[in-house]
Amino acid sequence: xxxxxxxxxxxxxxxxxxxxxxxxxxxxxxxxxxxxxxxxxxxxxxxxxxxxxxxxxxxxxxxxxxxxxxxxxxxxxxxxxxxxxxxxxxxxxxxxxxxxxxxxxxxxxxxxxxxxxx
Amino acid sequence: xxxxxxxxxxxxxxxxxxxxxxxxxxxxxxxxxxxxxxxxxxxxxxxxxxxxxxxxxxxxxxxxxxxxxxxxxxxxxxxxxxxxxxxxxxxxxxxxxxxxxxxxxxxxxxx
Numbered sequence: 001x002x003x004x005x006x007x008x009x010x011x012x013x014x015x016x017x018x019x020x021x022x023x024x025x026x027x028x029x030x031x032x033x034x035x036x037x038x039x040x041x042x043x044x045x046x047x048x049x050x051x052x053x054x055x056x057x058x059x060x061x062x063x064x065x066x067x068x069x070x071x072x073x074x075x076x077x078x079x080x081x082x083x084x085x086x087x088x089x090x091x092x093x094x095x096x097x098x099x100x101x102x103x104x105x106x107x108x109x110x111x112x113x114x115x116x117x118x
Numbered sequence: 119x120x121x122x123x124x125x126x127x128x129x130x131x132x133x134x135x136x137x138x139x140x141x142x143x144x145x146x147x148x149x150x151x152x153x154x155x156x157x158x159x160x161x162x163x164x165x166x167x168x169x170x171x172x173x174x175x176x177x178x179x180x181x182x183x184x185x186x187x188x189x190x191x192x193x194x195x196x197x198x199x200x201x202x203x204x205x206x207x208x209x210x211x212x213x214x215x216x217x218x219x220x221x222x223x224x225x226x227x228x229x
Contacts (some may be wrong), residue, residue, distance in 0.1 A: 003161075009158075012191055035218070043206075043222070044220065044222055044223070045161075045208065045210075045220040046225075047217040047218065047219070048176055090176065091160060091161065093161075105151070105163055105166055106151075106153075106161070106163065106218065107163075107177075108153075108160035108161040108162070109160055110158060110159060110160040111160050
């Protein structure tokens with residue numbers, strides 16, 4: 001069975017600090033997809049990144065970066081120079097590879113609530 | 119651009135009542151799904167569909183029915199509401215190899 005663990009329930013930082021959100025996953029599939037979603041206080045779910053299991057390159061998008069390591073089954077998310085607007089709940093998710101390669105079935109972690117204080 | 123539209127946004131039911139949460143998307147996405155979000159539990163998949171006429175169960179399907187008669191619509195039916203179904207419900211859609219687009223959520227309270 002697939003499982004996603006986000007061990008950090010809540011994190012609190014001061015603005016401009018760097019912060020890393022941990023994500024550890026379990027799957028028996030050799031092909032799978034990993035995701036991060038952001039849920040700000042307004043409640044909507046915002047897509048951040050999708051990564052397939054064959055692409056272990058780290059990715060950077062502005063202040064956001066992701067570190068994918070198959071050897072440790074981890075897909076960690078780092079925010080550099082955090083801002084108050086980064087305050088949200090962040091979810092890591094895992095999807096098996098369907099025959100159509102879609103993301104129709106996601107298994108989510110329980111989320112990490114990040115609070116960035118001014 | 120409407121994206122994924124869910125109605126209603128808020129609903130209060132009494133135990134035993136039935137209701138339908140509506141979900142519509144205008145992006146011609148093949149895949150649609152329903153998740154529920156409970157405090158401290160993340161999101162859990164209820165039902166999903168890979169195309170019109172095709173549905174399947176997710177992790178927590180009991181007490182819910184779905185159908186997919188058109189590409190655009192994917193309603194979620196609660197047959198006999200129970201307090202355990204108090205939750206926030208999210209509908210989502212996606213194309214193959216694409217991101218999952220979520221609706222704004224529907225907050226359901228069952229008394």
